[in-house]
Amino acid sequence: MARRGSYAKGIAKREEILTAALDVIARNGYGRASVRELADAVGLSQAGLLHYFSSKEELFAEILRKRDEVDREVLEAADADHELSMMDGFVQVMRHNADVPGLVQLYARLSAEATEADHAARPFFTERFRIFREMSVESIREGQRDGTLRADLDPEKIASLLLAAADGLQTQWLMDPSIDMGDHIEYLLASLKPPAAE
Amino acid sequence: MARRGSYAKGIAKREEILTAALDVIARNGYGRASVRELADAVGLSQAGLLHYFSSKEELFAEILRKRDEVDREVLEAADADHELSMMDGFVQVMRHNADVPGLVQLYARLSAEATEADHAARPFFTERFRIFREMSVESIREGQRDGTLRADLDPEKIASLLLAAADGLQTQWLMDPSIDMGDHIEYLLASLKPPAAE
DNA sequence: GTCTATATCGCGATAGAC
């Protein structure tokens, strides 16, 4: 019903902007990423770009949403026959993060800014946290049934701690890249295996 | 040797500024904490305040340094006979943090901003992380000797993970205060006790 | 040595032309 496909075209333009923004930020980091900078990358003026997003805050939340989408697609493509658990995917994404410092910084900085009560990206993060914990709890329960995780652990608490560890490690890694994020998360998971298992 | 005590007076003024700033930020959060706002609180102009600090970034790093100092003093006063381990103190500070959301937010936001390569607060955080890990490793080794922590754990990795968990939990708590930071850190530590112990 | 006042800069937001 969209007249002349203009609606679909707007959607496509948004996608183009988000993809270009991911590219620019992955290379240049968050610091230099002004709306003008991102607008230049797609040949728009600052006001032209903000035509597609209601504010800078919302734009950056959408960039992170797009990034999660891309990460998920890459994971699913590499795991067509669903052999990997959610936790395996989690470790793999953490390893991949070391290749895109700019995006790690975007996440670290925006999540901190979004702790402000009226920040437009706050709903994105609260929802992201909720979903991550939900999926983690499910995966932890599975591990407990399998015997790959200690049965005495509280899945909710461990889920929050895994999320916290992942986010905290990113800041530590940005300050000192000799910290291996993937190894640390993997080590934490290994530390929670039953004494018997391995 | 300081002529007319003017040097000492400058030091005293700095302390006064930092103490007042801690108070204002604890109440109002990081968002509203412009240099002007903090200057007002001590009856100075914005430029007047910046006379004592080389930049806004340095000022905020000093505020956090002062906060660590205050936290340490409170801990030591409550533990005159050195009965508490470093980990006990750590949990206690995390519990106390729930009473000062503005300071938690200051820490979360400034640590994220300081991931920028040329940020004036970056040395503060890299050093703070180093010292925290160092003290943690020492405390973890002690726990392993005591039998209160599993002997098979890698102290360095666990130290980084504890720091990461603490920092990550603060962001989660700022987004959703129903998360209990102290309980979670305590739970993580308890999960790393030997199977025998308790 | 300490401060007030000011000028300048870059940013995001927005109004309105085309």
Add this chain to the structure above:
DNA sequence: GTCTATCGCGATATAGAC
């Protein structure tokens, strides 16, 4: 849909009063 122009804000550097 995209632009130009402009606005207001916060951070800083500096000139110079006391």
